[in-house]
Amino acid sequence: MEDKSKKFMNPYLAGVLLGFVIIAAFFFSGEGLGGSGAVKDAVRTTVAKIAPSYAENNNYFKSAVDSEHSPIKTWLVFEVLGVLIGGVISGAFAGRLKLMIEHSPKISSKKRIIFAVLGGILFGIGSQLGRGCTSGAGLSGMAVMSVSGFLVVAAIFGTGYLAAWFFRKLWI
Amino acid sequence: MNGRNLFGVVLVLVLGAFIAFTTVNRKVSREISPDELHQKIIEKTRYFTPEDVAHFIISEDPALQLIDVRDPKNHNKFTLKGAFNIPLNELLKKENLAYLDQDAYKTIFFSNGSTDADVAWLLATRLGYKNVYVMKGGMNAWIEHILDPREHSVIWDRVDDEMYQYRKGASKFFGGKSDEAVQDNAEDNKPKPKTPTKGKKKEVEGGCG
Amino acid sequence: MAPIFQQGSEWNLLAALFIGIAFGFVLERAGFSTSRKLAGVFYGYDFTVLKVFFTAAFTAAMGLLYLNYFGVFNYELVWMPTTYVVPTLVGGAIMGVGFIMGGFCPGTSMCGIATGKIDALAFVGGIAIGVFFYGVSYEWLWEDFRLTTNIGKKTMSEVLGISPGIAVLIFIIFGLFVFWLVDKVKKEYNIKDVEY
Numbered sequence A: 001m002e003d004k005s006k007k008f009m010n011p012y013l014a015g016v017l018l019g020f021v022i023i024a025a026f027f028f029s030g031e032g033l034g035g036s037g038a039v040k041d042a043v044r045t046t047v048a049k050i051a052p053s054y055a056e057n058n059n060y061f062k063s064a065v066d067s068e069h070s071p072i073k074t075w076l077v078f079e080v081l082g083v084l085i086g087g088v089i090s091g092a093f094a095g096r097l098k099l100m101i102e103h104s105p106k107i108s109s110k111k112r113i114i115f116a117v118l119g120g121i122l123f124g125i126g127s128q129l130g131r132g133c134t135s136g137a138g139l140s141g142m143a144v145m146s147v148s149g150f151l152v153v154a155a156i157f158g159t160g161y162l163a164a165w166f167f168r169k170l171w172i
Numbered sequence B: 001m002n003g004r005n006l007f008g009v010v011l012v013l014v015l016g017a018f019i020a021f022t023t024v025n026r027k028v029s030r031e032i033s034p035d036e037l038h039q040k041i042i043e044k045t046r047y048f049t050p051e052d053v054a055h056f057i058i059s060e061d062p063a064l065q066l067i068d069v070r071d072p073k074n075h076n077k078f079t080l081k082g083a084f085n086i087p088l089n090e091l092l093k094k095e096n097l098a099y100l101d102q103d104a105y106k107t108i109f110f111s112n113g114s115t116d117a118d119v120a121w122l123l124a125t126r127l128g129y130k131n132v133y134v135m136k137g138g139m140n141a142w143i144e145h146i147l148d149p150r151e152h153s154v155i156w157d158r159v160d161d162e163m164y165q166y167r168k169g170a171s172k173f174f175g176g177k178s179d180e181a182v183q184d185n186a187e188d189n190k191p192k193p194k195t196p197t198k199g200k201k202k203e204v205e206g207g208c209g
Numbered sequence C: 001m002a003p004i005f006q007q008g009s010e011w012n013l014l015a016a017l018f019i020g021i022a023f024g025f026v027l028e029r030a031g032f033s034t035s036r037k038l039a040g041v042f043y044g045y046d047f048t049v050l051k052v053f054f055t056a057a058f059t060a061a062m063g064l065l066y067l068n069y070f071g072v073f074n075y076e077l078v079w080m081p082t083t084y085v086v087p088t089l090v091g092g093a094i095m096g097v098g099f100i101m102g103g104f105c106p107g108t109s110m111c112g113i114a115t116g117k118i119d120a121l122a123f124v125g126g127i128a129i130g131v132f133f134y135g136v137s138y139e140w141l142w143e144d145f146r147l148t149t150n151i152g153k154k155t156m157s158e159v160l161g162i163s164p165g166i167a168v169l170i171f172i173i174f175g176l177f178v179f180w181l182v183d184k185v186k187k188e189y190n191i192k193d194v195e196y
Helices: A002-006 A011-029 A036-050 A052-056 A071-094 A109-129 A134-143 A147-164 B003-020 B034-042 B050-058 B072-077 B094-100 B115-126 B138-147 B153-159 B161-173 B179-189 B194-208 C010-030 C035-043 C048-069 C085-102 C106-114 C118-136 C138-142 C156-160 C164-188
Strands: B064-068 B106-110 B132-135 C150-152
Touching: A011 A134, A011 C010, A011 C048, A036 A052, A036 A071, A036 A109, A036 C118, A071 C010, A071 C106, A109 C085, A109 C106, A109 C118, A134 A147, A134 C048, A134 C085, A134 C106, A147 C035, A147 C048, A147 C085, A147 C156, B003 C048, B003 C164, B034 B115, B050 B064, B050 B106, B050 B138, B064 B094, B106 B115, B106 B138, B115 B132, B132 B138, C010 C106, C035 C048, C035 C085, C035 C106, C048 C164, C085 C118, C106 C118, C118 C138, C156 C164
Parallel strands: B064 B106, B106 B132
Antiparallel strands: none
């Protein structure tokens, strides 16, 4: 256990570095970090490509049909590509690159996948309604001390703790 | 708590305590970017015609602030009613900026032509001041259009002899004789300052696209 | 003067890529590519998420204030979210349940994919389904609701009526208190580490 946890960075140091990354994002591009924006953009663009007439009539997908594409979305797509690359680099250094389904020994892989998809669906809906996910709305929002950022973090962690009891079998 | 954590806590608290007693500087933000400025320059919304200004003065518009950016000599000779004098070379003095740094009044700059007033407008806009305008054509246009649309030569003489002499000279040089020719030349001169703007526009647009 | 790059310029996209790489690297280093570590925060066996998260948030908040103090950063030119109280809380609550079920949030799931977690891939698939569902049901479920209780682009300092610097200092002290508290909780209740 001891040597395994050592492979992870000290959480406070990681936090400070992550803080610097957020500062860099604001300083160089004036944007906050994000995670869900890229997926959202991919979905909207796909819908606009496959069913343009449907997208045209839907207020949500409509903006993706316009040829004038919002640059922030593209920024987030590039940023998420970077996250993938950065994750691979770090994982390679730490020897953590391994194809696997990670789950508590008490549940099956199938169950884990089902709940991962369900959790993703909820995150997909919630992030659209809350205008960003944990990193986008929460972390970046808190960096500029916006009320929105604090509210979303309080809501995510608050509900997380409330719901934790119901899903405890998934994890412990 | 080990030593390293303690060090971190103290460092964060000291940095936090220092920044807590500073004020957030939002002033810098009001300086607008070259792009925005360029956009405002090519939009001609900053201009009021002398007729507009005359209308404001006659109707005693309470939100009107007329600023004469010519030198005091010219200002004392003749100016618009209620205008006060901030010579262009003193525009950036702190006490003068106080007149410009507000939203309540519409500030209209004027000079003999449009150029000096345009410069004043440009500086004020660059500083992020709102509600600043230019009287198009300046005092020359004012006299031509408002005071005496027909017999302008006499009053010209009084307002700005040098300018008048120059134009008279210029008119001769270009082969004109009458006062009308002088006026035509004045019109011809007007687009002159705009030409570099047009060139710049192309350049910037090319860069963006 | 920040922001350095213009929106939509190639340089900005390149910056996005590098910022993303740094983001992914730090997330992975901190251990955010594994859902069981992330979920640990809700069961008390691993508070890494909380520690990294709050440290990052107040470091960034303080850093931006410093940049502003030195005149190179300007809050009015950068992204600042508009606060819609109820939609944000409801959205956050939905995400909270999603977090405990899926064990990831979107950013960390990208990291999970990078290190080969198939469950992370499933999670991202789920997000896509969720976004699609949101889009399909947008007009009759969300469109009006998402615009309610708009209080504008408010910051904490404006709401609390204190200076931004003091607000950040309070945030820092609160964060440090939370760190102390979670360590104490873990020790007090003798919560075992979980092997993963």
